[in-house]
Amino acid sequence: MPIPPAILTPDLSTPNATVYPSPLRQTLGQSVQYIKTSTPPPLNPPDIKVPSPTTIIxxxxxLAAWTAVDRHVLPECKVIGIGSGSTVPYVVERIVAQGKEMNKDRVFIPTSFQSKELIVNAQLLLGDVDQYPALDVTVDGADEVDETLNCxxxxxxxxxxxxxxxxxxDTFIVVADYRKNSDVLGKNFTQGVPIEVAQFAYAKVLQNVHLLGSPNAVLRMAKSKAGPVVTDNGNFVIDAPFPEEMMKDPYTLLKRLKMLxxxxxxxxxxxxxxxxxxxNQDGSVTVKWHDGRIESVDSGSSPIPKANENGKNGKHHAHNVQMRNVSIREM
Ligand SMILES: O=C(CO)[C@H](O)[C@H](O)COP(=O)(O)O
Known part of the structure; x- marks a missing residue:
């Protein structure tokens, strides 16, 4: 995918929270609030082909990646964590579009071999977490996200x-397509909770995970290699599906699994x-916030970016995918 021509810093104004206080739904003892925000900076995407189900996804x-980058990868962010997966290339694409000047004194920390390649290929400065143990922001994908942002x-x-x-x-931001937006973990992503284990211990851990409530937990096998998947850290992965009742309290489950x-x-x-x-499929972006607010950013009727025209002097001018004012709606 072509990286769009460098543009200067867009208007990276932060959300202007006009909070509607009526509690519509309870999460973690907090009310869900639907908020209105100022118009986010317009997206200015490169051409892509005619829609098909795959391209809509x-x-x-x-859309999610670009909106998140515009709002959270701000000029003052100098040490930036880059997640892994198929959504993260769009994060890097948008960061590159902020321009060489913006990126020249930034360092990017990868979460995987894949994201290291993304950083290097985008000619961004590669760092490591042992040099930079404190990051300004990390942007990453997710397999599923529940109502209270457990992933x-x-x-x-x-x-x-x-x-x-x-x-x-300081700030961890998740970006994903609509299929990942869930109320309870495990409903959409059914293959189970990924558990990285030391190779030596996998059989014992697997047995314990079965006893803990996941009788169908399995060692993850590689697709184009005989034998198990081996992580970037040289470990194995167990995929453990748990019943919904257990997935409703992921923190308790996390603590029990980590004790093994x-x-x-x-x-x-x-x-x-x-x-x-x-x-979303309709071209909007749903933003779930840690405090229970849910925001809907309307970017127009189609999620398929059309041809664009980059503005002069590095500013956005004509945008085929305009981010309109945020609409308030119940979900
Ligand atoms: O956790 C991950 C990799 O370990 C990814 O972030 C997760 O799998 C989501 O990937 P994608 O953006 O391809 O849906």
Missing amino acids: EASKR IKGGGACHLREKVLAEAA TGVVEVGLFCHMAKAAYFG
Whole structure:
């Protein structure tokens, strides 16, 4: 996919919260509030082909990624964590579009081999978490996100490093397409909770995970290699589907799984994300915030970006996908 020509900094104004206080739904003892925000900066995407189901999903990922980058990868962010998966290339694409000047004194920390490649290929400065243990922001994908921003991660077996960078960042932001937006974890992503385990311990951990309530948990096998998936850290991965009742309390499950000897990291990210951005089929972006607010950003009727014209002097001018004023609606 072509990287769009460099543009200067868009108007990166932060949401102008006009809060509607009526409690519409309870989450974690907090009321869900629907908020109105100022118009986000317009998207200015490159050409893509005629829609098909696949490209609608891809366009939804891009909408989410670009909106999140515009709002959270701000000029003052100098140390930036880059997640893994198929949504993250759009994050890097949008960061590159902020321009060489903006990126020249930034360092980017990868969560995987894949994201290291993305950083290097985009000619961004590569760093490591042992040099930069404190990050300004990390932006990453997710396999599923529940009502209170708990996430399943690790579909790509990168969740150890992803969790380290999520935790190390002042702000952790999730970007995904609409299929990942859920009320209870495990409803959409049914293959189970990814659990990274030391190779030596996998059989014992698997047995314990069965006893813990996931009788169908399995060792993840590679697709184009005989034998199991081996993570970037040289470990194996167990995929453990748990019953809905257990998935309704992912933090308790996380603690129990982490106590098993041989478990390196669990792909349950609890109480970590500040916001999750979901690109929708209708071209809007749903933003779930950590405090229970749900925002709908309307970017127009189609999620398929059309041809664009880059503005002069580095400013956005004609935009075929305009981010209109945010609409308030119940979900
Ligand atoms: O956790 C991950 C990798 O370990 C990814 O973030 C997750 O699998 C989502 O990927 P995608 O953006 O392709 O849906």
